[in-house]
Amino acid sequence: MDAEIKSKIDQSYRTAEDFTKLYYESLDKRRHQMSRLYLDNGLLVWNGNEASGKDNIQKYFQELPSSSHNVVTLDTQPIIDESTEFAPTFIIQVSGNVKFQENPSKPFQQSFMITAQGDKWKIATDCFRLQDALSLLERK
Template sequence: MSISKSKIDQACRVAEEFTKLYYESTDKRRHLISRLYLDTGILTWNGNGLTGNERIQKFYIELPSSDHTISTLDAQPIFDGAVNNQLSFLIQVSGTVKYQDKPPKSFQQSFVITAQGDKWKIVTDCFRLQEPLTSTDKN
């Protein structure tokens, strides 16, 4: 059940390459974002869920233009038995995002990506703006 150091190192390298591509696509090439998701990919964006790479692309195209800045990036391999021996990684990102003329906001994002041939595809993607709870949220 142990995960080798080489797999951990690979997860870190892949995470750096993948997140660079992902955020460049999100900020500059949204019309291509569906290529990064499995056909059955899942996005949870601030508590709102979508399934399917075409629906996810449509959602991103409708968002205001964005500029992401990454502060932290972590990655780890997922134990082979949990993913039927399919090479998969968990990636966690935090940073700031600026939408059009709004002030920057902090965000956190987690991905599970899996190898599909020589490409990495997003299985699940969970994005959350980091905003303080309001008094109605505390109930």
């Protein structure tokens, strides 16, 4: 493997671990600060509901019930392309369990594309989906 590519892969794993820890701590405990994590024109798709722009994303999160997330799996990869050579960009895949208020815990899956903005990482796109087995079976 090319040393430069291996370095980008290693950086993506370190970044993904730090970023997801910050993201879920913010979502569960400091939700009023979520807009800081998104690009000004970031896109959120949450269970099929869309919010675009960090102000609309902040409003969307404020309307969700309180939550507690438990990350089970985490994977990441760098985007290696000329279009992102000036700003490191990574795709992060997360799965785990989430509990909203007093409801039972449910599995979820989430994908992020994050990009470096100076010394901070910002979310360009964020796609969250609860994994409800019954609704998956009904689609067949």
